[in-house]
Amino acid sequence: xxxxxxxxxxxxxxxxxxxxxxxxxxxxxxxxxxxxxxxxxxxxxxxxxxxxxxxxxxxxxxxxxxxxxxxxxxxxxxxxxxxxxxxxxxxxxxxxxxxxxxxxxxxxxxxxxxxxxxxxxxxxxxxxxxxxxxxxxxxxxxxxxxxxxxxxxxxxxxxxxxxxxxxxxxxxxxxxxxxxxxxxxxxxxxxxxxxxxxxxxxxxxxxxxxxxxxxxxxxxxxxxxxxxxxxxxxxxxxxxxxxxxxxxxxxxxxxxxxxxxxxxxxxxxxxxxxxxxxxxxxxxxxxxxxxxxxxxxxxxxxxxxxxxxxxxxxxxxxxxxxxxxxxxxxxxxxxxxxxxxxxxxxxxxxxxxxxxxxxxxxxxxxxxxxxxxx
Numbered sequence: 001x002x003x004x005x006x007x008x009x010x011x012x013x014x015x016x017x018x019x020x021x022x023x024x025x026x027x028x029x030x031x032x033x034x035x036x037x038x039x040x041x042x043x044x045x046x047x048x049x050x051x052x053x054x055x056x057x058x059x060x061x062x063x064x065x066x067x068x069x070x071x072x073x074x075x076x077x078x079x080x081x082x083x084x085x086x087x088x089x090x091x092x093x094x095x096x097x098x099x100x101x102x103x104x105x106x107x108x109x110x111x112x113x114x115x116x117x118x119x120x121x122x123x124x125x126x127x128x129x130x131x132x133x134x135x136x137x138x139x140x141x142x143x144x145x146x147x148x149x150x151x152x153x154x155x156x157x158x159x160x161x162x163x164x165x166x167x168x169x170x171x172x173x174x175x176x177x178x179x180x181x182x183x184x185x186x187x188x189x190x191x192x193x194x195x196x197x198x199x200x201x202x203x204x205x206x207x208x209x210x211x212x213x214x215x216x217x218x219x220x221x222x223x224x225x226x227x228x229x230x231x232x233x234x235x236x237x238x239x240x241x242x243x244x245x246x247x248x249x250x251x252x253x254x255x256x257x258x259x260x261x262x263x264x265x266x267x268x269x270x271x272x273x274x275x276x277x278x279x280x281x282x283x284x285x286x287x288x289x290x291x292x293x294x295x296x297x298x299x300x301x302x303x304x305x306x307x308x309x310x311x312x313x314x315x316x317x318x319x320x321x322x323x324x325x326x327x328x329x330x331x332x333x334x335x336x337x338x339x340x341x342x343x344x345x346x347x348x349x350x351x352x353x354x355x356x357x358x359x360x361x362x363x364x365x366x367x368x369x370x371x372x373x374x
Contacts, residue, residue, distance in 0.1 A: 003111035003358050004094070006031075008087040010103040011096035017071040017134035020048040024070050028052055028110065028129065035113045037127075040150065044131065044142050051143040052129040053150050056113060056369075057121030063372060065126045065157040066365065067324060068105045068339075069133035069140070072098035079349035093352040100341030104353040105160030108340060108361035116369040123372040125365075126151055133324060136176060136290020140324045144331045156303035156334040158368075159325040162341030162353075165360045167307035167315035169336060172224060173294035174322045175263035176254040179204055179274045182283040185247035194245035198238045200277050201249040207273035208233045208253055215266065221258040223317040231255045231266055252289075256322070259296035264288060293326040295335060303334040306371075310364050311338065319343070338364070 001009075013024035025041060032039045032054045042051040052070070057063060075084035075097040082088045084097040094104075109127055116125055131139035147154075181204070183195030212231040220227040231253065238249030255266035267288075274284050297304055297315075304315050315336065321343050325335035340357035 001111070003107050003362055004089070004355070006110050007094060007099065007103060007107035007358070010107055011087045011098055012085055014085045015071050015098075016074050017132050021050065021070055021131050022048070025050050025052050025129075028070070028106075031110060032113065032127070036117050037113060042143055042146055044139055049131040049139065051131060051139050052127070053143060053146070054127040055124050055151060056116045057124030057372065059124055059151045061123055062152045062155045063121070063124035063126060064368060065128050065154050066109045067128045067130070067157050067159045067328065068102050068109065069130045069324070070106065071131050071134050072101065072103070073134050073347050077349045081350050092354045092356060094355060095350055095352045097351055099353040100162045100351050101343070101346035102161055102339060102341070104162075104341050104358055105339040105361060108358050109160070109365055112362050112365040112369065115366045119369050119373040121369060121372045124151065125369060125372060126154065130324065137292045137324050137327060138290060140327055144327060147331075154333055156306070156336065157325065157328040158307070159323050159328070159335060159337050160339030160361070161321070161323045161337050162339050162343050162346060163319065163337050164342055165311055165338060165340055165357060165364065166313055167304065167311055167336050167338040168319050169295070169297040169299065169304055169315050170223060170259065170318035171295045171322050171326065171337070172256045172258055172320070173261070173263040173292060173326055174254060174256050175267060175291040176252065176289045177267050177271070178250060178252050178287045178289055179271075180248065180250050180285040181274070181277060182285070183247050184245070184281075186245045188243045188245055191245060195247070195281055196245050197249040197282070198246045200280070200282050201236070201238065201251055203277065204251060204270060204274045205233055205236070207270045211266070211269050219258065219261060224258055225320055229255065229257045229261055229266055231270075257294060259294040263293070264291050292322060292324070293330045295323065295326040295329055295337070297329070297334060297336050301334055303336050307336050307338055310367050
């Protein structure tokens with residue numbers, strides 16, 4: 001199978017984040033086993049999802065990890081020009097959910113495996129494919145925890161998120177939280193007898209807005225856009241009817257942090273404001289939904305130099321989106337981003353990847369294999 005056949009099969013799996021992924025993981029496992037790779041499925045604590053780890057070459061020698069995620073965001077938008085889970089080619093463009101983010105990278109890596117096997121690698125190349133990246137990098141921590149039993153400590157990790165095949169050394173960290181305020185319902189004509197959860201949430205929302213403004217004047221790093229940390233309220237919901245005192249309100253927040261700053265810590269002032277509402281009789285629930293650290297790979301690192309040679313261009317300092325690379329770096333491994341596609345095409349109708357991007361990615365991986373065979 002060539003890279004287009006593989007991408008066609010991968011896109012056909014509606015592997016939306018948060019759902020069981022046995023079908024796509026099982027197909028990749030079988031495909032890799034046919035090529036002679038050693039494959040391990042790693043079930044997550046959810047019970048219906050798993051990570052996948054495969055090795056080409058000797059597992060007891062330091063090598064490189066090619067990292068990607070099998071899940072995609074939903075494709076329910078009505079603006080799709082064709083079925084989102086059926087690959088459609090129009091010239092250089094290959095349309096379908098996940099083509100850019102990031103099944104294109106998975107397809108290129110899988111298409112390169114036969115060449116890697118023929119090279120009889122002296123240093124291994126591993127494939128680490130995770131689940132539920134799109135809802136907060138929930139799957140990959142379980143995979144990272146298993147690495148010591150699966151392989152020698154790798155020399156580096158290449159995370160194939162869409163970067164136009166330019167290597168990238170950095171991204172911000174992120175934390176997302178949900179706060180639920182429970183008050184007491186009643187008729188709106190007697191507000192004195194109820195506890196209005198939406199009114200209470202306005203205190204929390206005000207704290208979030210104030211913190212967001214404060215952060216614009218805080219620590220900064222000019223390699224990022226924007227250069228400062230950020231915080232925003234993304235979703236708010238509550239109430240049933242205008243004449244009913246709302247007894248519940250939910251707010252979803254996120255914070256993004258430059259390297260060196262804990263993203264979850266940026267939410268602490270908002271959490272404190274929420275928890276203070278308990279003194280007024282409200283029941284407050286705060287849940288950290290997801291968190292991953294920033295990525296900051298030194299410019300003079302061996303991995304950055306290697307990717308510069310493999311791609312023919314100096315790595316970029318940073319991108320605005322986040323990836324699993326920060327979690328790999330947090331575990332003590334050098335990590336860098338490099339993959340086909342463009343983040344501007346992701347998470348929208350008519351997502352696509354270019355055929356030449358897939359070819360360039362496969363060539364890069366095979367070139368890495370040639371170095372590992374030397």
